[in-house]
Amino acid sequence: MRERLAEQIQQALGRLLRAAGDEGPVPVVAVDPPRQAEHGDYACNGAMVLAKRLRRPPREIAQDLIDELGQAGGLVSRAEIAGPGFVNLWLAGDRWQGLLGSLLRAGLDYGRSDTGKDQPVQVEFVSANPTGPLSTGHGRQAILGDCIARLLENAGYDVTREYYFNNGGRQMRVLGDSVKARYLERLGRAAAPPENALKDENEAWPETLGGLPVVFPRDGYQGDYIGEIAQGMIDREGEGLVDEPGEGRFREEAESTIFAEIRQTLSALGIDFDVYFSEASLYDDGKVEETIGALRETGLVYEEEGAVWMRFSALGLDRERVIVKSSGEPTYLLPDVAYHREKFGRGFAKVIDVQGADHKDQGPFVKAALQALGLDPARVEFVFHEFVTLSSQGETIKQSTRKATFITVDELLSEVGPDVFRLFMVQRRPESHLDFDLDLAREQDWTKNPAYYLQYAHARTHGIERQAIQRGVAMPAADEVPAERLDLPEELELIKKLGEFPEVALRAAETRAPHHVAYYLREVAGLWNPYVQDKNRHGILTEDAELTAARLGLTQAVRVVLARGLDLLGMAAPERM
RNA sequence: GCCCCCGUAGCUCAGUUGGAUAGAGCAUCGGUUUCCUAAACCGAGGGUCAGAGGUUCGAGUCCUCUCGGGGGCGCCA
Numbered sequence: 297m298r299e300r301l302a303e304q305i306q307q308a309l310g311r312l313l314r315a316a317g318d319e320g321p322v323p324v325v326a327v328d329p330p331r332q333a334e335h336g337d338y339a340c341n342g343a344m345v346l347a348k349r350l351r352r353p354p355r356e357i358a359q360d361l362i363d364e365l366g367q368a369g370g371l372v373s374r375a376e377i378a379g380p381g382f383v384n385l386w387l388a389g390d391r392w393q394g395l396l397g398s399l400l401r402a403g404l405d406y407g408r409s410d411t412g413k414d415q416p417v418q419v420e421f422v423s424a425n426p427t428g429p430l431s432t433g434h435g436r437q438a439i440l441g442d443c444i445a446r447l448l449e450n451a452g453y454d455v456t457r458e459y460y461f462n463n464g465g466r467q468m469r470v471l472g473d474s475v476k477a478r479y480l481e482r483l484g485r486a487a488a489p490p491e492n493a494l495k496d497e498n499e500a501w502p503e504t505l506g507g508l509p510v511v512f513p514r515d516g517y518q519g520d521y522i523g524e525i526a527q528g529m530i531d532r533e534g535e536g537l538v539d540e541p542g543e544g545r546f547r548e549e550a551e552s553t554i555f556a557e558i559r560q561t562l563s564a565l566g567i568d569f570d571v572y573f574s575e576a577s578l579y580d581d582g583k584v585e586e587t588i589g590a591l592r593e594t595g596l597v598y599e600e601e602g603a604v605w606m607r608f609s610a611l612g613l614d615r616e617r618v619i620v621k622s623s624g625e626p627t628y629l630l631p632d633v634a635y636h637r638e639k640f641g642r643g644f645a646k647v648i649d650v651q652g653a654d655h656k657d658q659g660p661f662v663k664a665a666l667q668a669l670g671l672d673p674a675r676v677e678f679v680f681h682e683f684v685t686l687s688s689q690g691e692t693i694k695q696s697t698r699k700a701t702f703i704t705v706d707e708l709l710s711e712v713g714p715d716v717f718r719l720f721m722v723q724r725r726p727e728s729h730l731d732f733d734l735d736l737a738r739e740q741d742w743t744k745n746p747a748y749y750l751q752y753a754h755a756r757t758h759g760i761e762r763q764a765i766q767r768g769v770a771m772p773a774a775d776e777v778p779a780e781r782l783d784l785p786e787e788l789e790l791i792k793k794l795g796e797f798p799e800v801a802l803r804a805a806e807t808r809a810p811h812h813v814a815y816y817l818r819e820v821a822g823l824w825n826p827y828v829q830d831k832n833r834h835g836i837l838t839e840d841a842e843l844t845a846a847r848l849g850l851t852q853a854v855r856v857v858l859a860r861g862l863d864l865l866g867m868a869a870p871e872r873m
Numbered sequence: 874g875c876c877c878c879c880g881u882a883g884c885u886c887a888g889u890u891g892g893a894u895a896g897a898g899c900a901u902c903g904g905u906u907u908c909c910u911a912a913a914c915c916g917a918g919g920g921u922c923a924g925a926g927g928u929u930c931g932a933g934u935c936c937u938c939u940c941g942g943g944g945g946c947g948c949c950a
Contacts, residue, residue, distance in 0.1 A: 326892075328892085329889080331892095331896085341892060348930085379892085379931095425950070466950080601948085602948090605948095614876075621948040627949080653877085656877055656878075657944090657946065658945095682944080723887090724885090724887090728878085728886075728887095729879070729942090733899085735899095736898090744899075746898065746899095796889090807890085811887080815887060818887095818898080829909095829914055
């Protein structure tokens with residue numbers, strides 16, 4: 297409806313320009329729902345945009361525009377000039393009610409679009425290395441990535457969810473060494489480092505303690521889960537592994553155990569990945585070697601101090617980077633470039649990498665390297681999200697990754713459940729810091745907890761239906777809703793709001809910003825809940841059968857939008873609570 | 874020192890890609906109601922949009938500078 301109106305306006309503006317002898321292109325003008333309802337259903341700024349080109353006052357042009365627009369094919373019932381030259385437009389009364397019919401006919405397809413037309417898109421997110429349980433920051437990324445994927449699917453894209461994990465390199469060696477150290481400690485063959493030395497990097501680190509060697513790495517992983525993995529190995533293998541290197545069985549055991557737990561956590565969040573991609577496979581398949589070769593051909597690779605560098609300054613960046621260390625081991629950057637080459641090879645039209653703010657600096661280097669390789673860097677898009685803090689009683693809960701005193705996703709989930717978790721994690725725009733208010737999240741009162749507020753609004757539509765059935769009234773079929781009977785201001789406002797859903801979903805997809813959906817749902821629920829509650833003025837189930845059918849139709853429409861919106865956020869839409 | 878993000882009500886945050894009188898939740902204070910879900914609904918107060926310039930019909934939004942917070946600037950990932 298908005299498109300049709302905008303089109304009419306563009307054409308009218310074109311006629312105005314040509315009449316004034318201006319053959320230039322017609323500028324695209326805004327046709328937006330204004331903040332204030334008194335300003336009409338839509339407002340257009342076209343007159344002000346054209347003022348300079350036509351060298352006439354905007355209000356005069358606005359009048360011409362209205363004349364030219366006529367009744368716009370019956371779409372518009374009223375048009376007014378306002379303020380500096382806005383044209384406020386009111387749609388013909390039955391247009392909104394008509395919207396209700398088309399919404400109901402679309403049903404659960406309402407709000408879908410084919411913008412993506414089956415284009416393959418990859419969303420890569422979480423990608424945490426299997427060195428420990430998921431932290432709240434990973435949790436945010438998991439929800440953000442999954443919601444972006446859902447939004448893209450809703451827009452018709454063929455989405456692949458991918459998890460890239462780094463299972464080579466130093467971190468994994470340290471992980472294996474940490475487990476082995478705990479293994480030896482538990483067998484009485486090594487001493488645990490003193491607490492104060494673990495907590496404070498400036499404390500002395502003893503070689504031996506009570507006659508036993510201290511083998512735990514200085515930068516080892518300190519979480520309790522490390523000891524549990526070690527204990528598991530003792531239970532199964534006894535002392536048979538004392539001569540096994542940390543890099544071997546210990547590393548493997550830790551990786552597989554931790555990774556299984558991560559997948560379990562993701563599953564509890566309702567997230568399924570299509571592909572788990574291991575960095576190691578890039579080496580096994582020769583992709584890393586291939587990439588070095590290709591980079592060398594760009595002429596931007598050189599050797600210095602025994603390391604292999606790439607001249608990124610020639611690509612407009614502020615410094616050079618090492619791609620292969622003097623030890624012969626590639627840096628993180630190299631397999632990352634190889635990984636993106638591999639992604640491109642899989643034919644994705646677009647590759648979206650969701651990453652934490654600490655990776656912000658890396659994006660440009662990957663893109664520059666791809667460009668140097670003759671690949672289109674615009675096919676990669678980075679979505680960076682800021683960090684998460686937890687607060688309670690107005691105070692921030694202190695967390696430290698190194699000391700493993702951070703709150704895990706699992707711990708949080710055991711308190712608040714996946715739906716609350718998801719909503720809280722997706723309520724902020726990615727580039728804002730996110731303060732997770734534990735007290736509000738734990739709140740059971742549905743009027744206070746924003747997640748329950750949305751879900752209850754949905755459950756209420758079912759509550760009304762149950763009540764209707766009890767009274768022998770059925771929900772009306774989509775084509776049998778006498779929508780013209782819905783003429784209360786709050787009903788029209790609600791219908792108008794429901795009509796925004798497709799635009800909101802599409803915009804959220806295009807801007808990779810699921811929080812828009814969360815805010816929109818709050819608005820819908822914020823209109824719907826009071827409407828239902830205010831039964832003194834208007835019950836849903838009335839003596840008037842026709843009016844009741846109309847209001848049940850509205851109930852159904854609200855249910856569709858809330859159900860679809862909750863689904864875009866990956867939240868359950870319960871029928872009762 | 875350089876780069877990126879953020880700064881909006883007491884608190885946590887939105888702000889439709891530059892539109893009209895800047896919004897929501899929580900908290901606070903008042904009023905109504907006892908219901909299709911466990912109490913809900915209505916209303917009020919609260920703002921120099923960090924600050925200063927600039928761009929233009931029009932700036933919370935774009936540009937420059939300053940201040941404050943976070944992140945990054947490694948042959949870590």
